[in-house]
Amino acid sequence: MNNLNLSVRVKELRNRKGFSQEMLAEESSLSLRTIQRIENDETVPRGDTLRRLAVALNTSPDDIIDWKIQEDQSYLRSMSLSALWFLIFPLLGIIIPLTMWMQKKDKLKSVNELGVSMLNFQITWTFFFTTILLFLLIVKSGSEWNFLSLLVLFSPIIILYIYNFIVIISNTIRISKNQDFKFRPSLPLIRK
Structure with missing residues (x-):
């Protein structure tokens, strides 16, 4: 999967929700630095981090990762x-x-x-x-x-x-x- 698509997707979902990075960090109980790393394409959220993001953004983990983009x-x-x-x-x-x-x-x-x-x-x-x-x-x-x-x-x-x-x-x-x-x-x- 292209991580750039994921970082863009997280930013998109965050902006639709009207959250700043700080607000998303607070809502998801993740650190601001984690949110910044995800949005700067430095890391890929997995497991609990992905679940917390999905809950905070009121969406599903599949919507964040957008599995349909993958081609195998x-x-x-x-x-x-x-x-x-x-x-x-x-x-x-x-x-x-x-x-x-x-x-x-x-x-x-x-x-x-x-x-x-x-x-x-x-x-x-x-x-x-x-x-x-x-x-x-x-x-x-x-x-x-x-x-x-x-x-x-x-x-x-x-x-x-x-x-x-x-x-x-x-x-x-x-x-x-x-x-x-x-x-x-x-x-x-x-x-x-």
């Missing part, structure tokens, strides 16, 4: 790659990214957008996968199974798997290059 490319890449669990079991391609999204959606920049886009894509993919699989099982029920008929009937499933894999990998590369991600096609089931 490695988390975004990991979250994108987590959808590859669909290779083991299709629902894992939804559950694992959903868990990662829920943990950081309001704390890291772009996680909410990536999570919504990726989950809508994975849910759509799983719906198509399940529909085609059920259709193939109904069509083939009672028939004799041989290698050629299996290959022909299950080629749409294989194509869906390959497409999902390519979409995940290409979007992970795009995230690494700070480009916009494109998980398509997807039904807009989850919204920001």
